[in-house]
Amino acid sequence: MLSEQSTPVIRDTLPVVGAAIGEITERFYEKLFDAHPELLRDLFNRGNQANGEQQKALAGSIAAFAGMLLEHPETRPDAMLARIANKHASLGIASDQYKIVHEHLFAAIVEVLGDAVTPEVAGAWDEVYWLMANALIALEAGLYRQAGAPEGGTWQQMVIAGRQQETPDVASFTLRRADGRPAGAFRPGQYVSVQVELPDGARQIRQYSLSSEPGRDEWRITVKRVHDGTRPDGEVSTWLHENARVGDRLSVSAPFGDLTLAAGEGPLLLASAGIGSTPMLAMLNDLAATGSTRPVTVVHADRSPADHAHRAELRQLVGKLPNATLHLWYERDAEQEPQAATGQADLDALELPENTTAYLCGPLPFMRAVRGGLLRRGLPAQDVHYEVFGPDLWLGQQ
Structure with a gap:
């Protein structure tokens, strides 16, 4: 819940911050990647950075969270937070990375808004950030516990046991654990992250839904090659289509995702x-x-x-x-x-x-x-x- 002293400040400044959030997030990513180039190389989707989609997503989440705090101060937007937390856990995000984001995000806010960022305004938005960040950290800790893994440590080696070309642009890959153990249970609707090393040395990560029966000893992912001419070709999907063969190993996360089939008998x-x-x-x-x-x-x-x-x-x-x-x-x-x-x-x-x-x-x-x-x-x-x-x-x- 947002504090009484911060609520009017956020209400008054949300339109200003919202109008500038695109420029703020663009500056934020510039600062973040200048200081930590490894995050762009090995964590963030370089394609989404190039086409601006990641900036729009961050802007949307911050503005949406602040707005929800004002509209529904007695509740927490768990649906939005759960979606973000699952994606973060699938990427191996650790709690200390929120401090890095905070540092460069607030530097970008001050740079863009200038004198409008008074100590009172900075304190109010700092509160919004840490309300969101701490909620995500707690949710992600729970997801790591459910996966039986340490923070950020759900990666495992899996072997491609089968490959099927479904359409000219879509291929399915059947995965088994390299240690011979069962792949493990998942809830229908969840996805896994797949990390591959690209020719330039970057280790890029993408998410793919598990499309097989949840109770099997192996998993199946179905990968569409991204090359529609409206954006850069998908780096990971292209690599998988051109290089991944039966017997090869892939780094794969535990299953995550909140679009899961609810139990019951309803339609x-x-x-x-x-x-x-x-x-x-x-x-x-x-x-x-x-x-x-x-x-x-x-x-x-x-x-x-x-x-x-x-x-x-x-x-x-x-x-x-x-x-x-x-x-x-x-x-x-x-x-x-x-x-x-x-x-x-x-x-x-x-x-x-x-x-x-x-x-x-x-x-x-x-x-x-x-x-x-x-x-x-x-x-x-x-x-x-x-x-x-x-x-x-x-x-x-x-």
Whole structure:
């Protein structure tokens, strides 16, 4: 809870800080990487730094957290914090790194805002920062304990036991622990981080959803090669597609992520687009393996049937569930797939049972459209869950 003396200061200065937060975060990263170049080389996603998405995500999280403290002073924004904490734990973030961030972030604030940063203003925003940082540190400590690992130490060596080319741009990799032990349990919907050493010596990290049945002794990740012409090619996805072969070793984190299938018998909506189908596959695998009779509405949208990774597996899994229905949309060649529709996914015409819990994964425009439609239909916001691949640019809109 924000203190009484800081609350009016944050309320008065939030518009000013919010208007300048883009410049502040840009200066912050410049200062951070000048002082600690190893963080850009081995921790932060260099592609997201190059296209500015990481700056937008940090700006969104800070502004959203401060706004929530003002709007709901009696509660903590746990949904937002949990998403960030899971991502941090998957990267191996340690508590002492928050001090480094604080140092360079506040230097950037003073540099951008100048004389407007009075001692009173600096103290209030310092309080906001440490409220958020300490909450994240506590959540991340709990995640490390659950993983049975020391702070930042969830990395393990895994061997590629199988590789399957799903589409021209998507490959699946089956992973087993190098020490021969079972890969370990995970909750359907979680992801792992994969760290690879690139030709320039950088050790870059990316997250990939686990797309296999949670109870197996091995894991499966499904990797889409990023080369759509609108941003730099994905460094890690390209390396995996061009270099990773059966028998090779990869550094892989423990499973993390808060988009996990809730227990119960209530109806579900699993809506995905493109490579966003991967966490839904783990959920469907789990539902099929446990003989679930829950009503499940499965929606997937893609460019074409040929671009739809795990298309046959999706149909097979839905077919195993007695109360599941499948709805497919393709931008082209929809006539090649039975009962598929042409165009963008349109959920407005679908009948959804009362008390449906929705899980969304895919590009942000798809999730915004689907979420907006569900809210208009009366689904409570707390029953609509989502996963974002990459920096979460949606935090301020939740």
